[in-house]
Amino acid sequence: MTPYTFASHQASGLLSSDSSLYPYRPFDVTRSGPVAGEGGAGFCVESKEHALKRDARIYAEIAGWGQSFDGILTREPASDGKAYGRAISQALKMAQLDPSEIDWIICDGLGTQDGDIAEVKALQSVFGDALAGIPSSAPKSMIGRLFNGGSTVDMACALLGMENNLILPTVGVDQQDPDCPIDCVPQQAREGRLHHVLVGARGFGGFNSAIVLKKFGRSLQ
Numbered sequence: 001m002t003p004y005t006f007a008s009h010q011a012s013g014l015l016s017s018d019s020s021l022y023p024y025r026p027f028d029v030t031r032s033g034p035v036a037g038e039g040g041a042g043f044c045v046e047s048k049e050h051a052l053k054r055d056a057r058i059y060a061e062i063a064g065w066g067q068s069f070d071g072i073l074t075r076e077p078a079s080d081g082k083a084y085g086r087a088i089s090q091a092l093k094m095a096q097l098d099p100s101e102i103d104w105i106i107c108d109g110l111g112t113q114d115g116d117i118a119e120v121k122a123l124q125s126v127f128g129d130a131l132a133g134i135p136s137s138a139p140k141s142m143i144g145r146l147f148n149g150g151s152t153v154d155m156a157c158a159l160l161g162m163e164n165n166l167i168l169p170t171v172g173v174d175q176q177d178p179d180c181p182i183d184c185v186p187q188q189a190r191e192g193r194l195h196h197v198l199v200g201a202r203g204f205g206g207f208n209s210a211i212v213l214k215k216f217g218r219s220l221q
Helices: 003-011 048-053 082-095 113-133 150-164
Strands: 060-069 104-106 196-203 207-215
Touching: 060 082, 060 150, 082 113, 082 196, 082 207, 104 150, 113 196, 150 196, 150 207
Parallel strands: 104 196
Antiparallel strands: 060 207, 196 207
């Protein structure tokens, strides 16, 4: 994050100007945008056969993925969430999973008024009534929005959460927006058995992606 990059994001009007303890609070009724963060994560992605041959520590299997493009706005995603929903559906179809089999959804959690509602619409279009029973949180609320590496850190959160059976929270949610009726795991982490985790992401200009991770076990060996 260079000063120029930060200034560009600030000039766009996207970033939160809140000075409270938790200025980045996706799905809260008073949300006003994300805060900028720095960081990233890296992974070794290889075939199951190669990983087993070298006795690697296997965190999870990539079971499916999907991508789409709405291309409507440069700053925020499309308000109807339809294209994002298609990416999620593609990922579930490739993984051969019913939406109800997802144990945790890691949300993109943009933290803007329209952006969060659009994400919830996308999830509702795919998961329907099952969404109410699936923890759907935004770990970015704890570390800021890493504009060039946010999805990699979300992936790391998913892998470590699966390893420790820990669902990370959305911090700063004091009054959840009724237009975002999801289980956003407010304030505190939660224990839970995690076999399938969906990680969603949206980028500037309308890029959408989703990936399904499957806990690696003996049945896959």
